[in-house]
Amino acid sequence: MVEFHQIAAALYLAAGVGALLGVVLRNGRIERGAAWGLALGVAVQGLGFATLHRLHNAPAVTDLPMAVSLMTWMGALSLLALMWRLRIPALAAVIGPAAFLGAFMAALHIVDRPEAGLAQSGSWPHVHVLLGSAGLGLLGLAGIAGVFFLAEHRRIKAKRNVRGRGVLPSLEALDRVNAIALAAGFPLLTLGLMTGVLWLQEVHGVFWFGTSHEVWMVIAWGIYAGLSLARFVGHQGARQAAASAVAGLLFLIFAVVGIGVLA
Amino acid sequence: MKLLLLGMNHRTAPVEIRERFAVPDLVPVLHKLADAEEIQEVVLVSTCNRVEVIATTHQPEAARLRLGDFFARGGLAASPVEVEAEQLYEFWDRDVVRHVFRVASSMDSMVVGEPQILGQLKDAYRDAVEAGTCGPVLSRLFQRGFSTAKRVKNETRIAERPVSVAKVAVELASQIFESLDDKRALLIGAGEMIEAAMVSLQREGLSELKIANRTVAHADELAARFGGTAHGLDELDTLLQGADVVLSCIACDEPLLSLDRIQRALHARQNRPFFLIDLGVPRNIDPAVNDLDTAYLYDVDDLQDVAAANTEEREREARRGERIVLEEEQRFDGWLVALQAVPAIRHLRARAEAITAQEMGRHAGALQLSDAQLEGVEALTRSIVNKILHAPLSRLRAETGREEGLAVLEAARELFALDDASAPGGHIDAELQATSSPGSRDEPHTEPGDESGEDAGNAEESEERHER
Incomplete structure (x- = not known):
């Protein structure tokens, strides 16, 4: 089981390095190869999660390393889905290393026995983790696309090094990734929060404990609600949307990883 | 056999001159050129930026005059064209190979890296094949030119960035x-x-x-x-x-x-x-x-800056392309020299055998040997001759693959007083007829760009065959 995550980690790392090389060397073939590496990593890690679920009816997926791993896996999976229609293999240069960290952490922290509490909690913890991770993974992807967008926007505006068709994604593709990831990620995050509340209600009879995780996730939800409104109702421009997504990503890193570690 | 190229391009002649050579159908022109005794094979390249005649000949001076006359008469134009000497360039042998490879790779074009020239060269080659004026040497030259262009395109970024x-x-x-x-x-x-x-x-x-x-x-x-x-x-x-x-x-x-x-x-x-x-x-x-x-504005200066930078990059890439051209040129030259060495080697061996036979005939009667003894002496002399010839022939074979091959071949011809034309099976053309499937003058062959027949005229193979 651990081996799946280890192999996936190696594949993600190779995909990340390959994509980076593809960008630096302006070589589309290397980039496409990296995308295939990423796809293979996603498949192997997916097998790892499936095996974990098969062996333990209530696997321990709520601890930080596993949750981050699931998030990065969801992010990589979403990127592959978007790659179907958009020329964005260069994003694997960031998603690959992120997924590597996630898989690596998972390989180090996989718990062989189910958590006692979770085993008695029914499906809610898993639905909560799955939806929440999918939402956060997608919002993370929006942030990464935002970083690429801002760099590309700056380059094209400054008229520097704009010779020829590059291997970096077009601004329009990056903006679409941003919009799609936000449009799908925010509802998933919302559902993740709601299922978390239902889980608490079912197990503890309360909606809210007031833990730092709960507080920061609600703040994150509020922030993304604002970003979604600005983007889809206020017709925010692509650059502002990208900057917002990057700010959102930084906040998420703090709220999930930072608070998770501190807690 | 010599390779000769005479031509003009956008750098040497103005469009008013070049346009006089523009003809919709090259076949009659090719026939006219090939009718001359001094020209064995000929290909005519005529584009808006260049007019070039590439030929093989055994009579260099006469061929040079013939092609010069072609330009002076304005090709097939109704009236003569005043072409000045400096508007024409002339290449011989290895320089022809280099030039053709550079042209095919778009390194001699007005816009370095432009893709049209390769198609135009393929058209010119196809016309010559159809007219039956493209023989094995020019066929090989063009096929190698096309594969050189492919290498340059694949191994450099010569055509990657736009320049307009x-x-x-x-x-x-x-x-x-x-x-x-x-x-x-x-x-x-x-x-x-x-x-x-x-x-x-x-x-x-x-x-x-x-x-x-x-x-x-x-x-x-x-x-x-x-x-x-x-x-x-x-x-x-x-x-x-x-x-x-x-x-x-x-x-x-x-x-x-x-x-x-x-x-x-x-x-x-x-x-x-x-x-x-x-x-x-x-x-x-x-x-x-x-x-x-959300507005990205570029003005004409910005675009020209990008175009100029791209042009510089293409020129940088063209310098990498020159190395590929040089490699291919050496390979082609080796093939050509090897091809020319085969009649010389055969001639040298035939002469040695003739001398052996002659001397045996002269002394056999005086020695009064039995048949068995005669056979023994014949075998002995053959063995001595073979051993004496082994070193120079091996050396000659080895040298033909190198850059100095032609000089060594010439030295051998001089040293042994060899005349390929009088050798048994003799002239290089006979050799070419025997060895090269692509393009006898009467027989159409591989299509331009079809490299499947590229090695059919492999000189080493032909040499091996003749040695056998």
Whole structure:
């Protein structure tokens, strides 16, 4: 089981390095190869999660390393889905290393026995983790696309090094990734929060404990609600949307990883 | 056998001269050239930028005169053309190989890296094959030229970046938009620049072209040719709202597209991005527009800077291409020398055998040997001759693959007083007929670009066959 995550980690790392090389060397073939590496990593890690679920009816997926791993896996999976229609293999240069960290952490922290509490909690913890991770993974992807967008926007505006068709994604593709990831990620995050509340209600009879995780996730939800409104109702421009997504990503890193570690 | 090339190009002769050699059908010209006794094989390359005749000959001086006469007479033109000596260039042997390989690889073109020349060379080769004037040497030369061009294209970035302003604009658009298929272009003006840009934009498959001009009739004319719609400048505000790519090149004293106008259009477009290309001088679009988040503005200087940088890069890549050309040139030269060495080797062996036979005949009677003894002496002499010849023949064979091969071959010919033409089976042409499947003068062969037959005329193989 651990081996799946280890192999996936190696594949993600190779995909990340390959994509980076593809960008630096302006070589589309290397980039496409990296995308295939990423796809293979996603498949192997997916097998790892499936095996974990098969062996333990209530696997321990709520601890930080596993949750981050699931998030990065969801992010990589979403990127592959978007790659179907958009020329964005260069994003694997960031998603690959992120997924590597996630898989690596998972390989180090996989718990062989189910958590006692979770085993008695029914499906809610898993639905909560799955939806929440999918939402956060997608919002993370929006942030990464935002970083690429801002760099590309700056380059094209400054008229520097704009010779020829590059291997970096077009601004329009990056903006679409941003919009799609936000449009799908925010509802998933919302559902993740709601299922978390239902889980608490079912197990503890309360909606809210007031833990730092709960507080920061609600703040994150509020922030993304604002970003979604600005983007889809206020017709925010692509650059502002990208900057917002990057700010959102930084906040998420703090709220999930930072608070998770501190807690 | 010598390789000869005589020609003129955009650097040596003006278009008024070059255009006189433009003929729609090269076959009669090729027949006329090949009818001359001093020319064995001939290919004629005639494009808007170059006219070149490439030939093989055993009579270099006469062939040179013949081709010079061809240019002086203006090819097949009705009246002679005054071609000055400096307008023509002339290459021999290895320089011909290098030149053809460089031309095929687009390293001798006006725009380095342009892809058309390879197709034009293939056409010229095909015409010569059809006319039956392309023999095994030129066939091999062109086939190697095509594969050299392929190597240069694959191993360098010589053709990667655009060098025309219109293409640079299109390439930039592709960095902003994922695809141009669903994008709409607005072109302001109806001049040559707009027309050139329209060709590039249409090639990229823009879904809609709208042309706005002061004189709608001119816009109408362009619209009819390119399948767009024509509009007057009074419709600009409405047109801007629907356009994704705006290209402007129109005479105006003040920017036609002011910051305020673009801001209004962006607001109406709900901040969907604009790519604006200003090819006008004075500028048609307020430069401050580039400060707007969703508007990307490039003027003619910006595009020319990109084009110039791309040209420099192509030239840098062309220098890498030169190394590939040199490698291929050496390979071709080795093949040619090896081909020329085969008759010499055969001649040397035949002469040794003849001397052995002659001396045996002269002394056999005086020695009064039995048949068995005679056989023994014959075997002995054959063995001595073979051993004496082994070292020089091996050396000659080895040297033909090297750069100095021809010099060694000449030295051997001189040293042993060899005359290939009188050798048994003798001349190099006979050798070529025997060894080369692509392109006897009477027999059409591989298609241009088809490299399957490339090794059919392999000199080492032929040499081996003859040695056997």
